[in-house]
Amino acid sequence: MSMVATATSPPPSILSFIEIANSISQLHQAHAFMLKTGHFRNPFASSRLLTKATSLPISSPDTLSYALSIFTHTEEPNSYIYNTIIRAYSTSPFPQLALIIFLKLLNSVNKVFPDKYTFTFIVKACATMGNVKQGEQVHGLVTKIGLDEDIYVYNTLIHMYAKCGCFDVSRGMIDGLVEDDVIAWNALLSVYVERGLFEFARELFDEMPVRNVESLNFMVSGYVNVGLVDEARKVFDEMLVKDVVSWNVMITGYTKADKFDEVLGLFEDMLRAKVKPDNCTLVNVLSACAGVGSLSQGKWVHAFIERNGIEVHDFLATALVDVYCKCGCIEKALEVFNGTLRKDISTWNAMIAGLSNHGYLDDALNTFNELIADGIKPNEVTFVSVLSTCSQGGLLSEGRRMFDLMINEYRIQPTLVHYGCMVDLLGRFGLLEEAEELLSKLPVKEAPALWESLLSASRSHNDVKLAERIASKLLELDPHDSAGYVQLSNVLASMGRWGDVREVRRKMRSEGVTKEPGCSMIEVDGVVHEFLAGEGIIL
DNA sequence: GTAGGGTTAG
Numbered sequence: 001m002s003m004v005a006t007a008t009s010p011p012p013s014i015l016s017f018i019e020i021a022n023s024i025s026q027l028h029q030a031h032a033f034m035l036k037t038g039h040f041r042n043p044f045a046s047s048r049l050l051t052k053a054t055s056l057p058i059s060s061p062d063t064l065s066y067a068l069s070i071f072t073h074t075e076e077p078n079s080y081i082y083n084t085i086i087r088a089y090s091t092s093p094f095p096q097l098a099l100i101i102f103l104k105l106l107n108s109v110n111k112v113f114p115d116k117y118t119f120t121f122i123v124k125a126c127a128t129m130g131n132v133k134q135g136e137q138v139h140g141l142v143t144k145i146g147l148d149e150d151i152y153v154y155n156t157l158i159h160m161y162a163k164c165g166c167f168d169v170s171r172g173m174i175d176g177l178v179e180d181d182v183i184a185w186n187a188l189l190s191v192y193v194e195r196g197l198f199e200f201a202r203e204l205f206d207e208m209p210v211r212n213v214e215s216l217n218f219m220v221s222g223y224v225n226v227g228l229v230d231e232a233r234k235v236f237d238e239m240l241v242k243d244v245v246s247w248n249v250m251i252t253g254y255t256k257a258d259k260f261d262e263v264l265g266l267f268e269d270m271l272r273a274k275v276k277p278d279n280c281t282l283v284n285v286l287s288a289c290a291g292v293g294s295l296s297q298g299k300w301v302h303a304f305i306e307r308n309g310i311e312v313h314d315f316l317a318t319a320l321v322d323v324y325c326k327c328g329c330i331e332k333a334l335e336v337f338n339g340t341l342r343k344d345i346s347t348w349n350a351m352i353a354g355l356s357n358h359g360y361l362d363d364a365l366n367t368f369n370e371l372i373a374d375g376i377k378p379n380e381v382t383f384v385s386v387l388s389t390c391s392q393g394g395l396l397s398e399g400r401r402m403f404d405l406m407i408n409e410y411r412i413q414p415t416l417v418h419y420g421c422m423v424d425l426l427g428r429f430g431l432l433e434e435a436e437e438l439l440s441k442l443p444v445k446e447a448p449a450l451w452e453s454l455l456s457a458s459r460s461h462n463d464v465k466l467a468e469r470i471a472s473k474l475l476e477l478d479p480h481d482s483a484g485y486v487q488l489s490n491v492l493a494s495m496g497r498w499g500d501v502r503e504v505r506r507k508m509r510s511e512g513v514t515k516e517p518g519c520s521m522i523e524v525d526g527v528v529h530e531f532l533a534g535e536g537i538i539l
Numbered sequence: 540g541t542a543g544g545g546t547t548a549g
Contacts, residue, residue: 044540051541080541087542120543155544186545193546214546221547248547255548280548287549318549346549 010039018048024063027053031070046074047081054088058342064092071101076110083117090125098125099134114141116150123156132164155184162191167200182210189215193222217245224253242273248280255284255291263288264297277304279316286319295327302336313342318350325354349381356389364389365398380412387421391428399425416447423450427457432466448477459491467491480513 018030031049034040040049053067071077071085082105089098102122105112114122119142126135139157142148148157154173161170167188174184185208192201201222208215216239223232236242236250247270254262267285270277277285282301289298302320305312312320317340324333337343337351348371355364368386371378378386383406390399403422406412414422419438426435435454439447451470458466471491492500 047541083542117543124544150543152544157544159545181544183545188545190545217546224547243546245547250547252547278547283548315549322549344549350549 010034010037010042010045014039015045015048018052021052022057024053024056024058024066027056027066040073041075043074043078043081046070047078047084050074050081050084054084061093064088064094068097076108077112079105079112079115079118082108082112083115083121086118086125087121090121091128095125095128098122099129114145116147116153119147119150119153120156123153123160127156127160127163130164132161132166135160135164151181155181155187158184159187159191162188167191180210182208182212182215185210186212186214186218189218193218193225196225198222198226213239213241213243213246217243217249220246221249221253224249224256227257229253229257229259242275244275244278244281247273247275248278248284251281251284255288258291260288260292264294279310282310283315283319286316286323290319290323290326293327295323295329298323298327312336313340314344314347317343318347321347321350321354325350325357328358330354330358330360345376345379345382348376349379349385352382352389353385356385356392359392361389361393361395378406378410378412380406380415380418383410383412383414384417384421387418387425391421391425394425394428396425396429416442416450419447420450420453423453423457427454427461430457430461432458432461432463436466445477448474455491459494464491464495479511 014030014033018027021027021030027049031040034045034049039045050067050070053063053070056063067085067088071081074081082101086098086101086105089095089101092098098121102114102118102125105114105118119138122138123135123142126132126138135157139148142153142157147153154177158170158173161167161173170188170191174188177184185204189201189204189208192198192204201219205211205215205219216235220232220235220239223229223235232250232253236246239246247266251263251266251270254260254266263285267277267281270281282305286298286301289295289301298320301323305316305320310316317336320336321333324330324336333351333354337347340347348367352364352367352371355361355367364385368378368382371382383402386402387399387406389395390402399422403414403418406418407414419442422438423435426432426438432454435457439450439454442450451474455467455470455474458464458470468491489501489504492498492504
């Protein structure tokens with residue numbers, strides 16, 4: 001008989017409430033109720049709560065720390081509860097915590113023992129950390145307990161060694177198997193592919209005594225990862241069985257290679273093959289539509305999403321907002337944006353950038369303020385749009401305030417692009433000294449584009465001396481940089497130094513530097529047109 | 540009473 005005061009079993013209603021919960025606030029409600037009624041002390045009830053907290057559709061560091069608080073408030077957690085929290089941390093950005101909790105388990109007063117589940121999770125944590133020393137120690141313990149007989153634990157170890165770069169150990173374990181196991185082979189193959197070690201992947205693949213769809217999917221993505229999309233396509237076409245991942249890998253490959261026509265063609269093939277597209281497919285197809293500026297196909301995909309009752313949030317919402325923005329339908333973009341409940345920072349970023357790029361500067365900044373008011377943390381991409389909005393609108397004090405907010409409030413290290421916006425903004429107001437001071441914090445070598453920006457500002461403010469100084473600096477840095485030549489000759493031209501202009505142009509030719517033409521695309525009446533620009537511009 | 544290995548995304 002148990003001496004511990006066990007709580008009564010929880011009523012089924014609270015358990016089913018937890019089962020259907022899909023937000024942290026619903027779990028808080030269940031949690032509060034359980035604390036009040038004492039059901040939280042029932043191990044099964046608290047484990048249901050914890051499991052749900054670790055598998056919410058929306059997970060963040062917040063949900064994870066909530067899960068941790070459930071764990072820490074559980075008196076004498078059983079092995080299931082330990083395993084659940086260890087699993088949650090094993091693939092999180094903080095896998096070390098999984099290890100800390102694992103040590104706590106080993107030293108637990110109520111003598112909890114690690115089991116085969118514990119080891120799959122903790123080995124995975126070592127893999128995530130890339131910490132082979134820890135991995136080896138855990139492996140030792142696995143062997144001692146005799147759990148290396150378990151194929152799940154065994155395969156996770158194979159993957160861990162591969163992840164840590166110990167390919168020979170990983171391979172040795174595969175060879176040590178009495179019976180061939182395709183997942184064991186795939187565990188090593190996947191790491192070769194992930195690291196772009198395509199030769200190793202190919203060699204291993206040829207040697208594999210067992211293969212499945214996933215093995216071939218890895219090979220296709222292996223070709224894609226090293227930029228050989230056509231080779232990937234050959235493997236893909238020869239596959240007898242294709243699952244949704246096969247199609248997605250190939251489609252993603254074309255998207256990465258900017259081969260948007262192929263993306264759209266493959267998408268049609270996929271539908272003809274009666275394979276159901278998932279979010280990953282649709283995100284890529286939409287991004288191809290955005291890439292070619294095809295509003296009609298974007299709309300078609302949107303209709304497909306609605307027809308099939310696919311929920312739009314996060315990734316998919318971002319892709320839709322983006323495609324409508326890129327195709328110039330800012331109203332449709334807003335409609336999607338406002339109709340989406342689950343937005344992540346990228347969704348906000350796409351909307352802010354879209355508004356800003358279409359000249360709705362106030363709306364862009366208002367949307368940014370809304371985001372802040374909603375308690376969402378902006379990232380560096382957000383600030384690119386925000387600062388560029390300020391720069392476009394000549395909003396000097398706002399721009400300075402945002403730049404300060406980014407650095408001091410959100411602790412985001414500005415990148416060259418952020419500095420670029422500030423230089424541009426300061427330059428427009430003729431605050432060349434302030435801009436130069438800002439730039440001087442950066443190594444010149446890293447920021448030629450910023451100096452170019454300051455150079456054009458100095459030209460438009462007739463600070464010819466500064467302009468000439470920067471132009472020479474740019475050429476010194478990179479004698480093949482066309483922009484440097486263009487700018488320098490423009491400076492000289494504005495001073496009427498035509499002889500020097502000719503000299504620069506001669507030097508440019510002798511270095512073999514040409515000005516690259518710009519290129520842009522637009523859809524008119526359902527046909528995508530491509531334009532080349534840049535010729536005939538005075539040098 | 541609940542669980543585990545290798546996989547594509549802006």
